[in-house]
Amino acid sequence: MAATATKLEPRGRLSAADWEEAALATLAESGLGTVAVESLARRLGVTKGSFYWHFATREALIKAALERWEKSDEEIVVAQLDAIADPRERLRELFRRVSREMPSHVIYAALMQSLDHPLVRPVMARVSQRRLDVLSLAYRQAGLGRNEAGHRARLAYSAYTGFLQLSLQLGLQRLGHEDFEAYVDHVIATLVPA
Amino acid sequence: MAATATKLEPRGRLSAADWEEAALATLAESGLGTVAVESLARRLGVTKGSFYWHFATREALIKAALERWEKSDEEIVVAQLDAIADPRERLRELFRRVSREMPSHVIYAALMQSLDHPLVRPVMARVSQRRLDVLSLAYRQAGLGRNEAGHRARLAYSAYTGFLQLSLQLGLQRLGHEDFEAYVDHVIATLVPA
DNA sequence: TACATTCCATACGCTCGCGTATTGATTTCG
DNA sequence: CGAAATCAATACGCGAGCGTATGGAATGTA
Incomplete structure (x- = not known):
């Protein structure tokens, strides 16, 4: 019981x-x-x-666990994404992935709450840089200029990490499956160039 | 020394x-x-x-300190903002305020890193809800529909809190005064309806 | 079976931070 | 001035977590 x-x-x-x-x-x-x-x-x-x-x-355990997670995250989030040729579609799929494969995102969100801690910060810095690069590249391929792409990538990634923080840590209106889909569509419409 | x-x-x-x-x-x-x-x-x-x-x-100290901050934050962020009639200009000014009055934002960001802790979470939930309402209202007044406004408000607020986390906690490329202005302009162009 | 390796339990010591108890100093004010 | 109230120092107890020491059980292997 x-x-x-x-x-x-x-x-x-x-x-x-x-x-x-x-x-x-x-x-x-x-x-x-x-x-x-x-x-x-x-x-x-x-x-x-x-x-x-x-x-x-x-600390040794944490270090090992972090390496394990970073490796699996690298594969899941980044790797099987380069497949999509069209950058716009790649971006859309990227946003949608936040709903599926939540487990990895949950760990991500938890780690982002421990950015103090000397072992966590460098890992999250690398992970974030990789994701930012992926986003920035996609935006460039979608036609945005160098600076524009960088800014848009930063904006999109901020929205991503902020959304997770608000949803998982703060628990701000858990946003049912229905509304969530609508929200993602809105984000795509707003952040993915036509 | x-x-x-x-x-x-x-x-x-x-x-x-x-x-x-x-x-x-x-x-x-x-x-x-x-x-x-x-x-x-x-x-x-x-x-x-x-x-x-x-x-x-x-805990009593923390409780008192939180009340003190929430009160001051309420005045600074929300109050002197209703003055601006034009909702689009109000949104722009709102984004710009993130650069000025950094101190309050620094405390905000620090507290968002302690969303575990029973005293902090409810405070941040209230503060966040207030800010979301302010954003949502502004977007409605700017012509967006009920759902659109809600989604855009959530997106903007996610971008806000995410940006602070990436900048202040993760320390991701501190983004000099120059680039920061450019970034804010990009955000405004992207998130504030013409 | 004998023996080594691998895995685990128990018991202990240490540090850190919270909270208490007690006494002492310094204002305030009748 | 003298007594009360206010603010502060010292010393102590306590629980939580980490890490250590040591012995014992389980598993492999010669």
């Missing part, structure tokens, strides 16, 4: 990867601040003793 | 207001997490003993 169903994920012995996954899961649920070793241990059905065999320190 | 010039603000005895101001200053500088009573005490040139005479608990 435990309301907070602390789902213990793996059953047998644990590997470093298990801890990293658990860390990312907890991160997505309640932020980096709650990623504590004793808490994770309970979640996994073991104790600290286990953790410190796999990792030297809590 | 102390690099981190921990400026002790008031000289004589302290009042509750002094602690609140110091809390807001520290908040703006390094986030809510660093708003600790012993730290503030050092900053003010006293010790904990003083603090706990003025406040029952750290």
